Amino acid sequence: MLEIDGLTWAATIGLVLALLAVDLVVAALRPHRVGFAEATAWSVFYIGVAVAFGAWLWMAHGGEFGTEYFTGYIVEKSLSVDNLFVFVIIMTTFAVPEEHQHKVLTFGIVLALIMRGIFIAVGATLLSLFSFMFLLFGLLLIFTAVQLFRHRDEDPDVENNVVVRTARRLLPLSTEYDGGKLFIRQGGKRVGTPLLIVLVAIGGIDLLFALDSIPAIFGVTEEPYIVFAANAFALLGLRALFFLVKGLLDRLVYLSTGLAIILAFIGVKLILHWLHVDISPSVPEIATPVSLGVIIGVLVIVTVASLIKSRQDPSTKAHPGSLRASRPHRDETP
Template identity: 45%
Template structure:
């Protein structure tokens, strides 16, 4: 375990959290008209979010030195890599529910807010458990290794987001209309407040990301239990998730072997966590950074080389993974096409 420790004043926590809130507000205002986000616009926003994430590492370097900065970058890189897995599943959810392109960003925006909240809770709980009970490192490590194994051996299977137990529970508790009504999550019918199909989609995205948050946070905690670094690495990586989706939505079929790289990273994080509580001790951060960088590079290069020449549909509107019909019935009624495979693996690798 990386025992990196330094005092973080409360005002720094507040300033960073406020900064994240401001960036979310800017993103919301920039897309308040619900326009369809094309590849070029998504790429520009992705570049901005990545620049901010990398820039924060430089701030850490100036404030706390190279070890803190290197640890942050290791956590940021592994979280950014794992966020690509989120994109695969989001594409499947949007395709399954036939979400119009113009409304996908709103779902992802509120989905990211929920993801940040869940990660913040998991970070403090996980860090406290690892600090107080040494044996939890073995549990978390085994969980990461098992998740990596499941991701590596999972196969393409049809996914049914509406069968998610959380989605089914919400539909039982909250009256739901089986159609989209613009970008509204709720409408009033005969004076009663009723959820729209877009709200069901949001619940599906949140429920899926809740599972993602567990192994993502555990993977970064395997690098360090410093809650400030774990939180900022997760937050700055997740901030760019929406833009990353619209960048990669049309390219997902080319990432056929990326899941093997992600599986290796999860298993490596699990082994690292277990070794931290043995005589071997914590692995050096430079080694961790090297393994992460090489694994990501090799798996992406392998995928792109193996699929070169294939139609990636990465034109001006790479985000077109859903139909545009605002009146599309709820998939559960039977009026839908099966969600196409958006990637090489089934989300079962990170169970939903």
């Protein structure tokens, strides 16, 4: 059991909030197109912070917890790349100006942290009270993996997302972006801009990813502190990673397949853990170092295979995958 005192929790949350504040201030005070050099610098910085935190955890609390953190961080980072696919689709669908994409991403990260914080607290409580939750989480991840694999060559239908459709019905909206504002005065009425709908879409996507990523990391560790830290540091680098790799995303044609394999593997790990605890101690468990090796191996294989495939067939385009088949659009012509 990892013993973390209140001061350490406060310091960790304070560090995360401070880094978020920097992102928010930069996005609000200096809206601009983020170039490759700037995105690289921020990405290296965030990865450096995450690695430094893992090194501290390893030295302060031992290699077992350090390994759990790095495994969880890699899982969350790989899932966050799939987030980026969907963010690109949202930005493209709603034609978000480049100078406002920084703000949208930062807002999305804040929402994701809040949602995942809630799910972490709920998940940790349920696992401590009911051991069969390991079975339910495992089955959920296997179901998600199967659905993702079945629809690995599809894009999520952002326009038909229930949250976006509801927002369009309930809110009066303008058709033009206006200096990054969420609301403007139009004809004497206060109306929302397209940027508001973009943030609503990002929030809905964040909720869906939280439902998958939290059970996944609980398959790596049961420690709420490690779950929170791995999620937080993976998400903090998401904004910079978006601008760094958005040109490369189309080439990762097998990423959805790889993520489906990783989710299924962690689902099996959770079920084996439940069987070991509740049914029989003779049921073998999958050790964390083995999990780390499998996850890294899968990511390396799918990345190399994707780059080879895209080089051989430049017309091949990657998709983030979907958890359900996209609904065909109705023909509006009479």
